[in-house]
């Protein structure tokens with residue numbers, strides 16, 4: 309790699325991190341290889357499948373096509389950062405378990421992060437809105453019904469919480 | 472490769488002039504793929520994300536004539552903006568069907584225009600609405616009609632150091648109807664095989680103006696004003712829809728790629744132009 313290394317600071321799951329690396333490396337690679345956060349997966353590597361979904365300043369993105377140089381000073385949340393510190397799962401995570409929203413599980417971290425982003429933006433989505441939003445997260449196992457069911461159940465549970 | 476983070480437009484433009492093989496990067500959704508595929512070898516990436524002195528860089532503003540969408544505005548924000556939905560609904564639809572939610576959260580208005588990707592949704596809509604592009608190289612600004620901005624496959628009218636600072640879209644006036652239809656040949660979240668952008672204004676039940684622009688069928692958005700002009704003064708009905716669709720299918724010289732052969736694209740132009748115009752008619756245009 310002829311790329312010049314740079315010191316990049318970013319917050320990951322609320323913890324400030326400093327990495328010295330080529331700024332053109334993907335955020336996904338840095339998360340997995342430098343920071344040992346392997347929740348985000350590499351599926352396609354080109355922004356299509358959603359296996360690498362993370363939140364950057366709260367916005368859902370494909371970490372495989374985000375150069376780490378672009379997240380200098382920004383806040384990244386990965387699937388590891390969703391549950392409470394004591395391990396209590398979020399309504400989305402619980403709903404995926406209860407609805408069987410996964411089989412092999414490789415797409416699941418991305419699905420969970422994507423669903424979390426959706427419910428933050430739109431706490432009470434219609435089934436159609438869920439399907440539309442989640443089309444960007446491919447799953448080769450479930451056939452999607454249980455994923456949509458999980459997101460809708462999480463929406464209900466989340467509402468119960470805030471009521 | 473060095474990653475540069477200028478804070479002003481002037482600095483960004485000067486860096487681009489100074490380093491011959493530098494490339495601007497906004498959302499990076501196009502630049503990163505080109506880097507991965509080793510299609511480009513820039514010595515410097517000049518990030519436009521941190522530029523702070525372009526007024527309304529990340530804002531959608533209402534102006535006297537319509538809308539000004541800053542170059543740094545994300546496509547997800549274009550799709551959701553109440554102003555865009557009200558004054559340029561077909562542009563909101565086109566931005567809302569780009570790729571997936573993650574791409575729309577990363578890709579910017581300026582990056583989308585500057586990329587001039589033939590398989591893109593927003594460009595044909597910008598042309599159909601008579602949008603103009605504001606560009607600035609840090610010393611002088613100029614306005615380029617969207618119809619002249621896209622010049623060839625991945626090529627624009629932008630000169631070295633010029634940044635797309637905003638897109639101006641005239642507001643839809645009374646009697647205006649516009650739509651964007653994205654036809655995909657592979658999967659729902661794919662890029663378009665054929666895109667059809669329409670914009671019409673009806674007065675006393677007849678067409679006072681009509682634009683039909685095709686996207687994804689050739690290097691740049693395609694339109695035939697002599698065809699749409701022939702429809703003026705007539706109601707937007709089945710016959711007009713059919714005529715325009717037939718003429719467009721005859722005149723288009725479609726590309727052949729993995730989303731469809733030239734023959735298939737021509738047939739889809741015929742079908743999609745007719746459907747788009749009929750839907751537009753149903754939207755309030757029917758005589």
Ligand SMILES: Cc1cc2nc3c(=O)[nH]c(=O)nc-3n(C[C@H](O)[C@H](O)[C@H](O)COP(=O)(O)OP(=O)(O)OC[C@H]3O[C@@H](n4cnc5c(N)ncnc54)[C@H](O)[C@@H]3O)c2cc1C
Nearest residue numbers: 355497498499500501502570579581582583585591592635
């Ligand atoms: C998985 C995937 C799916 C996609 N699907 C679709 C789709 O369905 N429909 C569609 O329309 N598009 C699609 N796209 C393309 C996407 O819309 C473009 O890549 C995006 O709009 C480019 O914007 P950006 O901000 O990311 O640009 P960047 O990648 O940052 O830059 C693109 C180009 O513009 C230049 N540039 C960037 N900003 C400026 C500026 N302000 N002024 C001057 N030059 C600038 C850069 O130097 C570069 O040449 C898809 C992309 C991906 C990765």
Ligand code: FES
Nearest residue numbers: 351352353358372
């Ligand atoms: S690995 Fe990033 S979207 Fe597929």
Ligand code: FES
Nearest residue numbers: 411413447448449
């Ligand atoms: S659970 Fe296997 S790919 Fe989704």
